[in-house]
Every structure is written in structure tokens, then in C-alpha cells.
């Protein structure tokens with residue numbers, strides 16, 4: 001009798017050797033529009049945090065990614081989350097959620113402050129992200145304010161997003 005083997009997906013910090021695989025995954029997940037997003041403008045000046053960026057790996061293949069970056073919102077240090085992507089063949093199985101929560105917990109463990117992102121509230125709200133505190137935040141390009149979400153804000157956040 002044959003038994004289906006459920007392969008394990010593990011999360012680990014991103015390493016430089018993952019770069020090409022992640023690029024392929026992001027192209028696959030977002031298509032050519034990925035470079036015109038306002039989040040991409042943020043990532044042009046933000047400092048990448050490899051220690052807070054994670055790959056989901058299954059049978060040696062990168063099937064998911066979440067990246068975090070150092071930013072300031074006005075004078076306040078914060079993190080910026082994105083991109084988040086899961087391979088289309090591995091979606092709807094909780095992997096995106098695992099990546100978002102793992103990155104948040106890793107940031108908490110280091111005593112980091114709020115995490116900002118631009119994304120769909122109906123998805124990210126379940127992980128504690130909300131547009132409530134973000135009305136005063138200015139991003140480097142036009143964006144629907146309902147998509148500007150933050151986690152662990154201690155109150156309303158104000159000012160430009162900068163390096």
C-alpha cells in the first residue's frame with residue numbers, strides 16, 4: 001500500500017545563496033509589476049535585515065519568502081515588511097501566515113519597534129496589522145491609505161518613511 005508523504009516546510013533566515021531563487025519566486029508571485037510598487041521605492045533606501053528575513057524551504061527549494069528592512073517613520077525607528085510571497089503551488093496552507101508571524105516574533109525577540117507594510121488589510125489584520133495608526137505616514141509615492149498597515153504601534157504614527 002502506498003502512503004502519501006507530506007514533505008516538511010521549514011523556515012530559516014535568508015542567506016546570500018538564496019537570492020536567485022527568491023528573485024524567481026518574486027517574479028512568479030508578482031509578475032513584472034513588482035518594481036513599480038511604492039514598497040519597492042521604500043526598499044531602494046531601506047537597510048535590508050537578513051537576520052529578520054526568512055525563507056520557507058521544502059525539499060531544498062525556496063517556496064516562500066518574507067523580508068524585513070530598517071526604516072524610520074519621522075524620527076521613530078521601525079521595520080518595513082515586504083515582499084511576502086508563497087509559491088502558487090504551496091498557497092492556502094498557512095505558509096504565508098507562518099512567515100509573517102515568524103518574522104514578527106523574531107523582531108519582538110530583538111526588541112524591535114513597529115512593523116509597517118503596504119498590503120491587503122483583509123489578509124494582514126489576522127496577524128495584528130491595522131491601518132488605524134498609519135493615517136499620518138507619508139510613503140514615497142501614491143498609495144491607498146487602507147493598505148498602509150502597522151503592527152505594534154504605540155499610538156498614531158506620523159511623518160515620512162525614510163532610511
Ligand SMILES: CC(C)(COP(=O)(O)OP(=O)(O)OC[C@H]1O[C@@H](n2cnc3c(N)ncnc32)[C@H](O)[C@@H]1OP(=O)(O)O)[C@@H](O)C(=O)NCCC(=O)NCCS
Pocket residue numbers: 029030084085086087090091092093094095096097098118119120122123
Ligand atoms: C498573500 C500570500 C503570501 C498568502 O500566502 P498563503 O500561504 O496562501 O497564506 P495563508 O495560507 O497563510 O493564508 C491563506 C488565507 O488568506 C487568504 N488570503 C490570501 N490572500 C489574501 C488577500 N490578498 N486578501 C485577503 N485574504 C487573502 C486566503 O483566502 C486564505 O483564507 P482562508 O484561511 O480563509 O482559507 C500568497 O497568496 C502570495 O504569495 N500572493 C502573491 C504575492 C502577494 O500578493 N503578496 C502579498 C503582498 S502584500
